[in-house]
Amino acid sequence: MFKCNLLIVEDNEDLCITLADVFRKNDFNVQTAFRTADAEQILRRDLIDLVILDLKLPDGSGLKVLDVVKDVDPDILVIMITANTHVEPAVEAMKSGAYDYIMKPFELDEVKLVVQKAVETQTLKREVARLKRQNETMFPKTDMFSVNKKMEEVKRMIKIVAETPRTSLLIEGESGTGKELVADALHEWSARASQPFIKVNCAAIPENLLESELFGHEKGAFTGADTMKKGLFEMANNGTIFLDEISSMQQSLQPKILRVLETQSFRRIGGVADIKLDVRIVAASNRDLQEMVNNGEFRDDLLYRLKVIVITLPPLRDRADDIIFLANIFIEANNREFNKSIQGLTSETKDLLLHYQWPGNVRELKNVMERAVILCDKPLIQAEHLPAELNDDLTNGVIKSLNGANPLGNGHFGSLADIEKMHIEYMLEQCSGNKSKTARELGISRSTLREKMKLYDIPG
Ligand SMILES: Nc1ncnc2c1ncn2[C@@H]1O[C@H](COP(=O)(O)OP(=O)(O)OP(=O)(O)O)[C@@H](O)[C@H]1O
Ligand SMILES: [Mg+2]
Known part of the structure; x- marks a missing residue:
């Protein structure tokens, strides 16, 4: 959990120490200042989240400190403390951007409540800003990520x-x-x-x-x-x-x-x-x-x-250069979303991504990468983190033998007959030439296998 950095600017030493004690006990990092000059020094030196600020200080008005806050970081929340005889300056302080004010004399519980509300507000504001930033950098609503020539066009x-x-x-x-x-x-x-x-x-x-x-x-x-x-x-x-x-x-x-x-x-x-x-x-x-x-x-x-x-729009399988590029973009986006720090893909994973047909195109890739990031417990995404359809050895065998020499091939995988021939050859190789086993794996009879081997001129 993030620890809130609180600065208390109050010239009444007793009150200052009491407040500091209360908030230290409540898990705040507390600093104190008795004068505007000290407060300014701290604000310019340290990262402060919240200031409790007395309006009347020995070397000037607390409004001066408010100006410094606006200069350093307008997101710092300031709670003013004023004597109940001085309502106007408090109102003026609110107008110049103070978050809230408390009238002296006050109960400690009252201060605690106001501070707690301020912290909640600030946490929310930061969360919104973070999400907005993340959205803008990762997914500008209209930004299409691509390194592909056709997409440039x-x-x-x-x-x-x-x-x-x-x-x-x-x-x-x-x-x-x-x-x-x-x-x-x-x-x-x-x-x-x-x-x-x-x-x-x-x-x-x-x-x-x-x-x-x-x-x-x-x-x-x-x-x-x-x-x-x-x-x-x-x-x-x-x-x-x-x-x-x-x-x-x-x-x-x-x-x-x-x-x-x-x-x-x-x-x-x-x-x-x-x-x-x-x-x-x-x-x-x-x-x-x-x-x-x-x-x-x-x-x-x-x-x-x-x-x-x-x-x-070209299908994803026709822009092989985008597959790995987009996969990495989605990894980064999901790293943020799921608070992970996955660095990329193993070469085996890349191979599987490149050889898959992507019937659902970028949407499918996005979903596959989300799932992979969630499942992955290693620095690089492994084949086992990809869904079954990408890991399907058989199709992969065919595609690989057809296209393996050039993984960035043009996506033309030939006719059904070409694929059947290649697949039979691939399975024969996998089964070390054992025809009964090959036929069983292919789900056809031995005689059908023999016929097809003859048809396709496959030796054996
Ligand atoms: N080049 C890209 N860069 C980043 N994200 C992309 C890209 N192309 C598509 N996406 C993402 O893939 C998903 C599908 O995109 P989109 O909805 O635009 O597709 P579509 O062609 O309209 O699909 P459908 O025909 O199913 O409606 C969206 O989540 C979108 O953000
Ligand atoms: Mg659509």
């Missing part, structure tokens, strides 16, 4: 779009690749940053409610519409609206979105007037919208309008 594109007044943006990419981070960054880096940023997850809102959520409705527009209700588009006015998972939006609603894009105006449900609006529309999808258009599941006119600028 992504950032460059976001900046270009951010500088336009209202160009819309479509973000594509597998689940967990950072689409929401891109939307955050676009808003944050644009001139609209101080205006609303409304996120709508189109998949999370029931189909029949989405329209009235987005566009609002007039009073009496339908049964149950007792009052006029503003929609999310309206609330996003002057800012940005993020239509996440737009692929789930029902087709009947899509032309209405197109209309907002084209005319920058909309109509509430049941409304007769068009309402002008200035909003940037950002949409994201983890499904291939072109393919959905081809299958008649998404309207082509909306896609073509959205597609003016597209950012496609």
Whole structure:
């Protein structure tokens, strides 16, 4: 526990000693001063958390000490002591930043209570500041960490779009690749940053409610519409609206979105007037919208309008350089969170991370590293701290033999037949050429194994 450093500035020696005793007994580090000059010296020399300050001192007013406090560290809390005949100076002291004041004569319990409250306030303030700092340095809301070239290009594109007044943006990419981070960054880096940023997850809102959520409705527009209700588009006015998972939006609603894009105006449900609006529309999808258009599941006119600028986030397996880089960032973040000091990854762990396919992309990596940091009781994260799917020897064998020479390979693992062939070879090697054992491990009969070996031209 942190020990509070208390400075008592009080020229009445008896009172000063009594107070010092009380707080030393309560586990404070206590220093005392009888004059403003002594107090100033201590404040400039030591790290003080809390000051109990008599307003009337032999060499001047306690307000002078208050000024020194503000100069040294405005977060130091000051409790003033004043004679009950001097209310005005106490009020003035509060105005110049003292935390509280106590009137003489006082009970010791009263002082203890005020001090305890001050310590609690300060602890809370520090905790908030620490969390804020941690948040800002580790996860600036919009900072995408990456050392990958393609991601550099992504950032460059976001900046270009951010500088336009209202160009819309479509973000594509597998689940967990950072689409929401891109939307955050676009808003944050644009001139609209101080205006609303409304996120709508189109998949999370029931189909029949989405329209009235987005566009609002007039009073009496339908049964149950007792009052006029503003929609999310309206609330996003002057800012940005993020239509996440737009692929789930029902087709009947899509032309209405197109209309907002084209005319920058909309109509509430049941409304007769068009309402002008200035909003940037950002949409994201983890499904291939072109393919959905081809299958008649998404309207082509909306896609073509959205597609003016597209950012496609590469899956994590295609940015091998980011895997280890991000893993280390997440280790550091989790070290702070869980009060650990893990230094990194063993080379075996790195290998496993590099060869895994990461279907859940950065989100999955983040979760895997959180779990690993929690489980890890060594300086470096070991293979055993990774979940089973990463430790799966068999797949790993295949992937390794396919890609082992170049762990930063381009992620192309060949056809299913290639993989089957490699895997049979790998298992044969593991079983020292013993075909019965190999067949058993592979879960096929000996004759099937023989057939496949013939098919793939595997000697033995
Ligand atoms: N480059 C990155 N640096 C740091 N954290 C990242 C990065 N990319 C993604 N993340 C983190 O991974 C998680 C998933 O990111 P995000 O929610 O943006 O993905 P998404 O593409 O929107 O996923 P989904 O399609 O599932 O909605 C978040 O916790 C995000 O902070
Ligand atoms: Mg998302």
